[in-house]
Amino acid sequence: MVLTMERETTHGGCPQCGDPKLVYDPSSGEKVCSRCGLVIADDAIDRGPEWRAITLEEKAKKTRTGIPTSYIYYDKGLYTSFRTNRDSRGRRLDSKIRMKMRRLKRYDNRSKLDESGMRNLSRAMTELNRLAETLHLPHSVREKAAVLYRRALRNDLIKGRSIVGFITASLYAACRLMKIPRTLREVSDASTQDLRDVARTYRFILRELNLKMPIDYPMKFVPKIASKIEVSRETDRMAVKILREARKRRTLIGKDPRGMAAAALYLACKANDEYMTQKDIAEAAGTTEVTLRNRLRDLEKMAEQTSSGGSYEHDIRLDLTE
16 A cells, blocks of 8 residues: 655645645545544545556556657657558458558558658657667656757757767756766767767757756765775765765865765775775776866865864865875
């Protein structure tokens, strides 16, 4: 049983005690006050299917609707399906009808890709799904990238440019908008395009579509780097805490987020007596040892200022020369 908590705003919550938090029980269809237990409604409509399915094959057999519309398909999932050998009741068609249905299916497939825009979308969405599978990106990022690409196609921005390069830059822009930690080099390496071409196209998309990207804070890069170098969970949490303190003291302004994340992890490893070299952490973060040492100096100054005030837990002294 899954109980969902919802906040009632239209009727002021519970009519007896006024508590806005109500609990909905989908198995019984009741809406109950979480404070006094008053049953407010007991006749909720079940909008799910009236049939049961145990396996995926059984679910696919019983369902009576297709997939929901999605921008990651060139036709948004609204396609026509032809059965060339049997009718809707499963009875076998005669030879003349089968020939006619095959001909209709062939004409339908040709008409779908008759326009240049549909052919463009077909190739772009195929490449988008391949890149997303390679980079292990969620469905929401694919949808966002497809929307950006369709906007660019509608504004006639892709003419004269590579479709693969444009969809790669759109996917990276979607990662930035959805705050998914993927670097431009990682996305371009999964593609067949050069890093400079993808970066140039990405800047072109930002300028023409007037996109405002959120700031990349280094905290979101810490778990990825920590998993690569296999440090403890305590070290991971301490690195995030250090970066949050640096954000409060405005130490992150103008700094590379991956370099700051690597420096914070090295600082946390030192504090927790976990031996990790600067080279290993820099390679895991995709940055250089020089950048890591420069960011370490910034964090060292912040740690000294904070520890002198007595509000920091660890008075850490860094040895910047390994």
